[in-house]
Amino acid sequence: MKNRLSVKRRAYGxxxxxxxxxxxGITVMLLAILIGFIFYRGLGNITWELLTTxxxxxxxxxxxxxxxxxxxxxxxxxxxxALPVGIxxxxxxxxxxANKRFVRVIEFATETLTGIPSIIYGLVGYLFFCQKLxxxxxxxxxxxxxxxxxxPTIVRTTQEALKTVxxxxxxxxxxxxxxxxxxxxxxxxxxxxxxVVGGAILSIGRIVGESAALIFTAGTGYxxxxxxxxxxxxxxxSLSVALYVYAFExxxxxxxxxxxxxxxxxxxxxxxxxxxxxxxxxxx
Amino acid sequence: xxxxxxxxxxxxxxxxxxxxxxxxxxxxxxxxxxxxxxxxGKSTFLKTLNRMNDxxxxxxxxxxxxxxxxDIYANGMDVTVLRKNIGMVFQKPNPFPMSIYDNIAxxxxxxxxxxxSELNDLVERSLRGAAVWGEVKDRLKKSAMGLxxxxxxxxxxxxxxxxEPDVLLMDEPTSALDPASTMKIExxxxxxxxxxxxxxxTHNMQQAARISDKTAFFLVGEMVEVGxxxxxxxxxxxxRTEDYITGRFx
Amino acid sequence: MKIKAVMEKTMSCLFFIxxxxxxxxxxxxSVYMVLSGIPAIKEVGLSEFLFGQVWKxxxxxxxxxILPFILTSVYGTLGACLVGVPVGIxxxxxxxxxASTRVAATVNTAVELLAGIPSVVxxxxxxxxxxxxxxxxFQLKNGTSLLAAIIVLxxxxxxSIISVSRTALMAVPKExxxxxxxxxxxxxxxxxxVSIPAAKSGIAAGIVLGIGRAIGEAMAxxxxxxxxxxxxxxxxxxxxxxxxxAKEMSYASGLQKQALYSIALVLFIFIMIINVILNAVLKxxxxx
Numbered sequence: 001m002k003n004r005l006s007v008k009r010r011a012y013g014x015x016x017x018x019x020x021x022x023x024x025g026i027t028v029m030l031l032a033i034l035i036g037f038i039f040y041r042g043l044g045n046i047t048w049e050l051l052t053t054x055x056x057x058x059x060x061x062x063x064x065x066x067x068x069x070x071x072x073x074x075x076x077x078x079x080x081x082a083l084p085v086g087i088x089x090x091x092x093x094x095x096x097x098a099n100k101r102f103v104r105v106i107e108f109a110t111e112t113l114t115g116i117p118s119i120i121y122g123l124v125g126y127l128f129f130c131q132k133l134x135x136x137x138x139x140x141x142x143x144x145x146x147x148x149x150x151x152p153t154i155v156r157t158t159q160e161a162l163k164t165v166x167x168x169x170x171x172x173x174x175x176x177x178x179x180x181x182x183x184x185x186x187x188x189x190x191x192x193x194x195x196v197v198g199g200a201i202l203s204i205g206r207i208v209g210e211s212a213a214l215i216f217t218a219g220t221g222y223x224x225x226x227x228x229x230x231x232x233x234x235x236x237x238s239l240s241v242a243l244y245v246y247a248f249e250x251x252x253x254x255x256x257x258x259x260x261x262x263x264x265x266x267x268x269x270x271x272x273x274x275x276x277x278x279x280x281x282x283x284x
Numbered sequence: 285x286x287x288x289x290x291x292x293x294x295x296x297x298x299x300x301x302x303x304x305x306x307x308x309x310x311x312x313x314x315x316x317x318x319x320x321x322x323x324x325g326k327s328t329f330l331k332t333l334n335r336m337n338d339x340x341x342x343x344x345x346x347x348x349x350x351x352x353x354x355d356i357y358a359n360g361m362d363v364t365v366l367r368k369n370i371g372m373v374f375q376k377p378n379p380f381p382m383s384i385y386d387n388i389a390x391x392x393x394x395x396x397x398x399x400x401s402e403l404n405d406l407v408e409r410s411l412r413g414a415a416v417w418g419e420v421k422d423r424l425k426k427s428a429m430g431l432x433x434x435x436x437x438x439x440x441x442x443x444x445x446x447x448e449p450d451v452l453l454m455d456e457p458t459s460a461l462d463p464a465s466t467m468k469i470e471x472x473x474x475x476x477x478x479x480x481x482x483x484x485x486t487h488n489m490q491q492a493a494r495i496s497d498k499t500a501f502f503l504v505g506e507m508v509e510v511g512x513x514x515x516x517x518x519x520x521x522x523x524r525t526e527d528y529i530t531g532r533f534x
Numbered sequence: 535m536k537i538k539a540v541m542e543k544t545m546s547c548l549f550f551i552x553x554x555x556x557x558x559x560x561x562x563x564s565v566y567m568v569l570s571g572i573p574a575i576k577e578v579g580l581s582e583f584l585f586g587q588v589w590k591x592x593x594x595x596x597x598x599x600i601l602p603f604i605l606t607s608v609y610g611t612l613g614a615c616l617v618g619v620p621v622g623i624x625x626x627x628x629x630x631x632x633a634s635t636r637v638a639a640t641v642n643t644a645v646e647l648l649a650g651i652p653s654v655v656x657x658x659x660x661x662x663x664x665x666x667x668x669x670x671x672f673q674l675k676n677g678t679s680l681l682a683a684i685i686v687l688x689x690x691x692x693x694s695i696i697s698v699s700r701t702a703l704m705a706v707p708k709e710x711x712x713x714x715x716x717x718x719x720x721x722x723x724x725x726x727x728v729s730i731p732a733a734k735s736g737i738a739a740g741i742v743l744g745i746g747r748a749i750g751e752a753m754a755x756x757x758x759x760x761x762x763x764x765x766x767x768x769x770x771x772x773x774x775x776x777x778x779x780a781k782e783m784s785y786a787s788g789l790q791k792q793a794l795y796s797i798a799l800v801l802f803i804f805i806m807i808i809n810v811i812l813n814a815v816l817k818x819x820x821x822x
Contacts, residue, residue, distance in 0.1 A: 009364075009394075013722040020632060023624035024641060027696070030689055031644045034651065034659060041662075088552030096546055097553070108813075109556040115809045116563065116802075117750020119776050123783075123798050124566045148559045155556065179538055181545040209652030212752045212776075216783060243654045248757050253662060260655045267650040271643070336716060368718035378709035381732050390727070391717040440713070447717060 038264055042257030050258055054224035062246070062255050066224045070139060070236035073228060074218065075207050077143035078150060083200060085147070086154030091184060093155070094162040114152045121149050122216040130217055137235040142218025149213060150203040157202065161195020162188060197277050205270040208263065211240040220245050239263060287312040287451060287481050288333060288370075293347035295328060297340065302328050304505045306347070310451075310498075315473060315482040317496035317513065319489055321533065324502040326485045330453050333483065334370040335363050368395055371444035375456040377436035379428035379443070384411075384420050387428045387439060391447035406446060413479075414442035415472045434465025438472065445480075452476065454484040458491070470495050489529060493517050501525045564802075571799025574598065574792035583796065589763040589773075591782060591790045598793045600778070600800065606766040607775045607804075610680060610755070611748040614687035619741055621688075622695030623730075626737075629696070630703035631725055642700075649693035657757030660686040665758055672769060678760035680772045686754050691744035698743055702736020703729060735815055742812040746805060752776035775801045 053063030089106070097103045125145030135141040165188050173183040189196075219235030222242070237245060239259055247256030286309040295303035303325050310316050310333075318326040331337045332349060335356060348355040356366055368391070379387050388407045392398055398406065407424070411417040416438040420431070428439055437457060444452060454473075458466040473495055476482055486492050492499055493513060500510040501522075509516060509525045520526040527533060575583050578598045586599015625645070629638050660682055669677030706729050714724040730737070752774075760771020761781050773781065779794050779801075786794055 009720065009723070013720050016722045016726065017632075020624045020628050023621045024628035024633070026621055027625045027648070027692060028641055028644050030692075031648050034655075035647075037659060037663065038655065085552045085555055088549045089556060092546075092549035092553035096549055106553050106556055109560045111813075112560050112806075112809060113556060115746050115805055115812075117746075117752070117776065117805060119750065119752040119779055120563070120567070120798055120802055120805075123779065123795070124563050127566050127570060128562065148563075151556060151559070179542045181542050182538075184545075205650050209650065209654075211652065211654050212780065215780075240652050240654045243652075243658065244753060244757075247654075247658050248661065256658055260658050263652050263655055267647060267652075271647055271650060334716065336712070339715065364718040364720055366718075367716055372716040374709065374712065374716075376709060378707075378713045380710055380713065380728060390714070394717065394719050394723060394727075443713070443717065 035264055038257060038260045041253075042259075042261030045254045045258035046261060047258075050255070055222045062252060064239070064242055064255070064259060066222050067237055067239050067242040067259075069224070069226065070218070070221075070231065071208060071238040073139050073231045073236070074143050074146065074214070074238055075204055076228075077139065077232065078146040078207055079200060079203065081143070082147040082150050082154055082203065083196075086151050086199070087158050087189075087196060089151070090155045090158035090162060091188075094159055095180065095184060095188070110152045110155050113148065118149065118210060118212040121145055121213040125213060125217040136233075137217065137219035137221075138233050139218050139236050140232040142214045142236075142238075143232075145213050145217045146207055146210060149210070150206055153203050153206065154196075154199045157195050157199030158192065161192035161198075164195070165191045194277060194280075198274055201270055201274050201277060205267060208238070208266050208270075209240055210238070211244055214238055214241050215244070285312045286310060287351065288483075289348075289350045290329075290332070291348040291350065293329075293332060293349060294345070295325075295332060295337065296344040298342040302505050303332070306507050308500055308507055308510055310481060310483055312450075312481050313477055313479070314497040315477050315484060315495055316498045316500065317492035318483065318485045318500050318502060319487070319492050319528075320502035321528065322487070323504075325505040326500075326502045327455055329502065329507075330455055330483060330485050331372075333451070333453055334367050334372055336367075336372065338363065368447045369449050370451040370453060371447065371449040372453045372455065373437070373440050373444055373457050376460050377433060377440050379431070379436050379439050381427065381429055383425045384428045384431075384439060385424040388443050388446045391443060395447055410442040410446040411439075413445045413476070414438045415468065415475070416442060432465075434461050434468060437461060437465065437469060441469075441472065441476075449480065451481045451483065454482065456485050456487060459487065466491075489517075501528065503528070567795075567799050567802045570792070570795035571802075572796075574789060574796040575799075577789060578793065578796075583793075584800070587765060589778070591786070591793060596790065598789075598796075600775070600797055602763050602765045603773055603775045603778045603797065604800070606680065606759075606772045607749055607801075609766050610683050610687060610759075610772075610774055611745055613680070613684035614691055614748045615741065615745060616688075617684065618688035618691045618744060619695060622692050622740070622744070623699050623737060625692070626696045626699035626703055626740075627725055627730070629700045631721075631729065645693050645696050648689075649697070653690065653751060653754040654757070656686055656690055657754035660754060660758035668769075674769055676760065676771060678758055678771050679769045680759065680766055681768050682758040683755045683772070683774070686758055687748045687751060690751060690754060691747050694743045694747055695740045698740030699733070699737045702733035702740070705736065706732045738815050739812060742808060742815065746808050746812075749808070750776060750801070750805060752780045756780055775804075 050064055052065050054066045055062050093103055093106060125141060129135050129141035129144050130137055169187050170183060173187050220237040220241055221235035222237060225231040225234050239262065243256050243259040246252040288310040290306050290308050293303055293306040306329060318330060320326050332345065337343050345357060349357060380390065385407055388410050389403055392403060392406055408417060411420060416435060419435060431439060458469050473482055496513045499513045499516045501508045503524055509520060509522045516525065517529060520529060583598055583600060585601050586597060587601050588597045588599045589602060590597045629641055633641060664682050664685060665677035668679060668682055710728050710732055711724050714728045755774055756777045759774065759777060761773050761777055762771040763773050764770045766772050775797055778797050783794055
């Protein structure tokens with residue numbers, strides 16, 4: 001009995017395996033180089049002054065405190081609206097909706113929203129929130145645009161979390177005489193907390209990284225505004241928008257890399273937190 | 285003539301001693317049945333014959349399995365060639381999500397260069413050999429997933445035959461099938477043994493008694509008794525065998 | 535008890551409204567896209583708009599042909615796929631079939647991080663590293679080019695392709711692979727002749743996802759592609775459908791502005807078509 005694999009088959013096998021390993025290596029290398037280079041060029045430029053002051057034409061300095069604040073305002077405003085609406089939609093889909101076709105329609109709409117590129121969100125946000133609703137270039141307009149953008153993420157993650165709640169919980173509650181809303185409030189939502197929080201954290205990541213949708217709706221302003229309600233009506237650039245403006249439009253590469261480093265650190269934190277939340281809040 | 289001989293075969297899954305010192309001969313061109321209660325190691329033993337256990341994490345095998353005069357666990361033994369010669373049919377029919385033709389042609393295409401016409405002949409021969417040609421000859425290009433359970437299993441047998449093995453290992457091949465399909469496959473096995481050696485694992489004692497020439501009884505990783513089927517079933521030498529056969533446990 | 539009933543009714547109404555928000559959003563977006571995009575197309579003429587090769591929006595005698603943008607977007611996306619799809623699928627194979635659990639977890643984290651990096655950061659690196667490198671390597675006057683955009687896009691779509699393909703590969707029933715091994719196939723043969731074909735609709739979905747991302751990317755591409763309204767060439771400065779909008783939006787007015795909305799409409803329709811294909815591919819996969 002011949003007991004060796006033919007040369008041709010062995011050669012193919014080695015080449016293919018090598019190709020697979022190469023590609024995986026490329027992927028990891030890309031990340032390493034990206035993060036490495038950004039930190040190399042940027043970490044050194046993160047000064048206390050950069051982080052805590054605003055841009056000053058007088059002193060000819062650049063500070064990104066306003067942008068940091070604007071980013072926080074946008075995150076807050078977006079989540080305050082998107083979380084209830086998204087969770088509500090998910091609850092409707094999972095707990096209330098009876099008509100299967102209707103559920104599919106909503107899910108199709110959600111899928112569609114996911115596929116729309118952010119520049120179109122920016123454009124429609126500009127047309128609808130800034131112009132039609134008269135909000136102008138403002139944090140509020142930007143946040144409302146991002147609400148629609150992040151809705152699919154929150155709906156999907158909440159839905160998945162709701163689905164993991166065993167039906168036996170629901171049956172038990174109903175058998176004790178609880179109304180649907182009471183059951184949802186006291187049993188189902190607490191059980192799906194990890195998924196909801198995970199979705200929120202994911203959305204924060206997307207909001208921080210978003211630029212095209214915000215440029216046309218929240219603008220590129222860099223004035224320091226510490227009063228939240230006032231900021232809502234102001235034009236303000238988030239960190240990502242600021243990176244674009246400073247690096248691409250003004251050639252301030254050092255500032256650009258500093259902001260990029262901050263953004264990467266935020267991405268790392270968000271990635272870590274998502275895993276942490278999954279582990280910590282998981283009810284076995 | 286014995287085609288496969290196991291000598292002092294031991295198998296551990298991690299710390300679990302799954303097969304204990306198995307010594308058995310598999311005679312050529314006969315049907316050998318492996319019987320025993322759930323978890324007794326019969327399937328595990330079957331899989332040592334074509335080294336399918338190699339892929340389990342943490343498995344350790346000592347001893348020898350001699351096939352054509354060579355120990356298949358020796359260094360330098362190529363498993364891909366071994367498995368071409370010792371084929372396997374699984375409990376749940378598992379055709380590839382491809383056409384019937386491509387299912388059968390998969391093995392031959394791997395192992396050799398065949399012209400189109402040669403491949404066509406090979407496919408037909410294999411399907412005839414599994415007694416399923418008549419039912420599929422007009423739908424060779426259709427997906428195999430559209431066949432019934434019994435047809436799929438015979439397709440899997442044909443697929444195993446396509447690489448022209450000496451030995452066919454069958455791991456509870458009819459337990460997932462209806463009685464009519466089971467009967468068809470049992471008839472097929474009687475035909476198959478004219479040209480192939482068949483080793484079958486079955487938890488259905490009546491099946492073993494019906495179709496096999498030799499029977500081995502496994503219990504908790506040991507091979508308790510082995511012999512001609514008629515002898516094992518009518519005059520078992522070991523009390524444990526007798527208890528199992530008479531249904532005192534199962 | 536009445537309060538409970540009222541509460542119940544109110545809450546279920548609220549939830550229903552929340553569910554409707556997504557539908558309302560899709561309808562609003564579609565309506566605005568169409569309404570704002572039609573006027574310029576009517577004014578310029580559909581074939582002149584779609585197939586005209588000259589875009590001079592600020593000239594005294596403005597011309598609004600967007601063929602350069604359409605072709606650039608198509609070539610750019612195809613180029614990104616040519617590079618990104620093989621690397622992505624192979625990495626997915628590595629994760630699903632070859633890597634040990636620990637290595638797989640590490641590489642998976644790397645993929646997740648790649649997915650989270652903002653597009654402007656990709657653009658920054660492209661601008662500072664890639665563009666000068668291309669300029670030097672190919673002795674060009676200027677490194678901003680279609681090539682730079684293709685490379686950046688390829689990297690950006692990797693995570694989408696990898697994660698979806700990995701899920702699809704991991705979902706391939708073990709029985710198929712067992713059958714392949716039992717017939718004497720090697721691991722590579724099993725992966726390429728059985729596992730990948732069995733996962734093909736999932737992998738296709740990942741590719742379509744990547745295509746959608748590539749064709750919709752604006753900021754990163756803006757920073758590396760040059761933004762000149764040329765007919766596409768690998769080493770020429772080019773403009774995509776997305777960057778055409780982004781570039782002129784801030785200062786456009788009148789017909790020029792409306793033309794930008796029309797570009798957005800064309801982009802929107804492109805994306806919708808891709809989404810429809812995605813759904814069709816997925817449905818076919820589920821039927822098996």
